[in-house]
Amino acid sequence: MLTTGGYVRISDIGELDDGRDGREGLLRQREDVFDLAKSKHCDVQRIYEDNDTSAYKRRVKRKGFEEMILDLRSGVISGILAHNIDRIARQPRDLERLIDIYEQARRPMVFATTAGEYDLTTEDGRFHARIYVTIANKFSADAARRVARQKLAEATEGKPHKGRRAFGWKDSEHVDEVEAALLNKARREVILGKKLSAVHEEWAELGVRSPQTPEGKTIGYSSVRYVLRNPRLCGYRAYIPQDVRERSGRVDPVEYLVERTDGTPVTGQWETIFAPGEWQELVDELDSRKNTGRGRKKGSTVTKRLMTGIARCAKCGTGLSSGMYARGTTSSEKYGHYYYCRKADGGCGSLSRSGPPVEEYVEAILLGNLRQRADNEAPAGKGDPELIKARETLRQIEADKIEARRLRADDELSLAEFAREIRRLEEKERGMKEKVATLTPTPARAGHAAARIVREWDTYTVDMKRKEITKSIEAVVISGAGKGGTQNGVFRPELIEIVWK
Template sequence: MRIVVGGYARISDVGELGDGRDGKEGVIRQQEDIHALVKGRGLSLGRMYVDNDLSAFKRRVVRPDYQDLVHDLEAGAVSGIAAYNIDRITRQPRELERIIDIYETARRPMVFATTAGDYDLATEDGRFNARLYVMIANKFSADAARRVARQKKATATSGQAHQGQRAFGWKQDGTVEDWEAALIDKSQLDILNGKLLSEVHAEWAELGVRGPQTPPGKTLSYSSVRYILTNPRLCGYRAYIPVAVREQQGRVDPWEHILERTDGTPVIGEWDKVSSADQVRAVVDVLNARKPKGRGRKKGSTVTVRKLTGTSRCGDCGHGMTSGQYTEGTSSFEQWGYYYHCKKSEGGCGKMSRCGPPIEDLVDSALLARLQQAAKGSKPQKSQDDPALVKARKELAQVEADMAEARQLRESGEFPLGEFVREISRLETKRDELSASVSTMNVMGPQTGVSAAERILREWDGYTIPMQRSVISRFVEAVVIKKQGKGGNHEFRPELIEIVWK
């Protein structure tokens, strides 16, 4: 009775993009050799396993047909392997050891045949020869990978464009893809104006935006949208991420791998730019500042960030107010939906509560009227004279000085560890927020000038709640909500709302 074996064909290199090769010729030739090998040895071929364009050296590469072959060997569906050469099967000693274990524990005749000779894995000499060949193949692959990595880094350092599939925002020849570039620019400015990345992702999904590598029928993922909008390639910076780093960490922040020249300046690539360096860096800073600190919102929390969150303050105790939702089915819920209140559990007095929408409408009207007046009579200020930018820079410098002082006190033993950790955490959060504000104002320009006012007036109705909240925070120091007396008429009284402008 003939022994049933599994034939295995594999090739790694399918050629460069656009050269017409897809690797099929290589695996077809291997299959022809395997058929001849099986026939010449008097074996029976149970199944041909084929992995095209998949490495047998890289640890994180999954080869589906190889996994099937090993499973079938263990299950007894096949009783051996037939391949062109052993390095087609594996270049990893750890994978060979698994195969050896299967052969050693099998209670049936087993075959390991290649066109270069057989390996009797049931004997010490056979196992030694197989291990030796795989170790040599592993060393050869490691040396080749090191040479390729060195060549790729030299290519990157010279500023040459990336090889392979085009990136979102460019055509295959490296010129800008106008529609994608315009979408990137708009989305970046929207984020700098306060829009959430999740909202940008939802818009792209609704538009059906797909990238060059997006699977059919899918749209870009949330993480892909973030990667696209913060890619240093947009502003011409050349990054180089070693393959080993990608394999260990998966998706890596390219800003941590920007190549620099000997004078410390970034390597500029030889391709068309989509965004300015300041704009891309500002988006990175803003998104980093928005990352949740600690463990974030608890599961099941109903906390909602509304338009005046962070701006509204209690007229009695001065504490910041938060929002809450009226009970469904009540008249207050039907009429207003939500309210702002001073929570005692968060350090407030717990004595103030007012319906939300009328207050927000009042603030909107006052802000837009102020912007209309600015658009009519004011002149654009220079970025360096923008009071908000000057103030943010001073605050940032002070926070950085406080951090340096705290570290010095800790080194001298004057700052207990627990208190130091809490203080540094608070200062780092403040520093990230101020850095994002400074970066945004550097890109967007003065927020009190004519052009800014006109733009906000023109686009206000299309702004999302986070974007409107961001604009309000630029111009309003606080919205003080004063207590309304008990009894009598409970209609909304605008005179009890005080807007403190910056």
């Protein structure tokens, strides 16, 4: 009696969106395998199972199939039983892997399905198997084209993507408040200069997971970048063809926006987290940091020290580098790092100053300047009747959007009516936001920004602080004063000159 393996598979059951998990179909296939084994007088060593797994998509790895191939090659099993050959292979290359094993085998082998037996050790058997798999491949390709055409049509209409929810939403339409708060915080901080790696570290420490994160893991760096660039955040509809996904894996959704005939992005039928301008600002900031191909990233500070490149030698004008004091020394314990004029950079090599005192002094001066700016630039424009009216209109638009969602939830609005109303309100909202931005005086915005920076300074990363420093300060010029930049252990601020922009 030959020892065989049974193979059962259901593909893409998640796309049915009917709550089934594919187990019923797999159980029916298992029954077919055992019935087939009785009729062939074979023993079933093991059932190899792939649930919700396509045999047509090239990038899909089938765990059960690969284990079956390994056992077949090593002689653990001497044949395969299945409901149908298209359960085993829909790509000719998968069938050829099996054929290679059967051709080289020096033992009795069986390959049978409920639809017929294929003797892969003979030319005729291989011929019929290849024809059947080729036909199955053609059916899958035709079905894939129909699905792709349907999904593109839905994207053009602004319908939400079906299937697994996107990060930031509870379902296809409604925002998840916790994840939305994370996204909004990350957007603000990235715009201020925070590195994406720092955002990822923060989310990992919080135990943040995306819908695609494997069990027991936290969200990955590439996933953080992906969710922050997702056009869905501001309501734009993207469509990435399945063949592109299979060929390239995860791609940048920004490159696959669906546009109307006039070139404007299609807006979707779901709650948004960012305004379009906020999303575009974030994408532009992330794009500015892309690798230029020459080892460093455009816009990157490439340093962990606050004053590197900002501080300059008063004697020769060279930007100061940073270094670490030797371990075990008093300077190492007290200061840790220092700034110095390096000859290798074309400097004079005659200046060295302990880092933390310089940094604390510059930070204190900058924050004092920002506080003064916030006090002097008192908010203006609050009494402008037109501005007050525009802000009131924005509040009313938000109330109308909430009411439209309620009516839709109560089935008092059809989906088409709801979509038209939300689109009308969002277009009106965009116009009002632009009007408010125009009417709000620049000094008021600058004053608010200065106050916010002072308030949040202690939460900023080094990169965020460097970005704010370089907005206001041209250079920090340091004069020499002996080893460590101190005299009798006293810091001397008169040796530091701040050049403001």
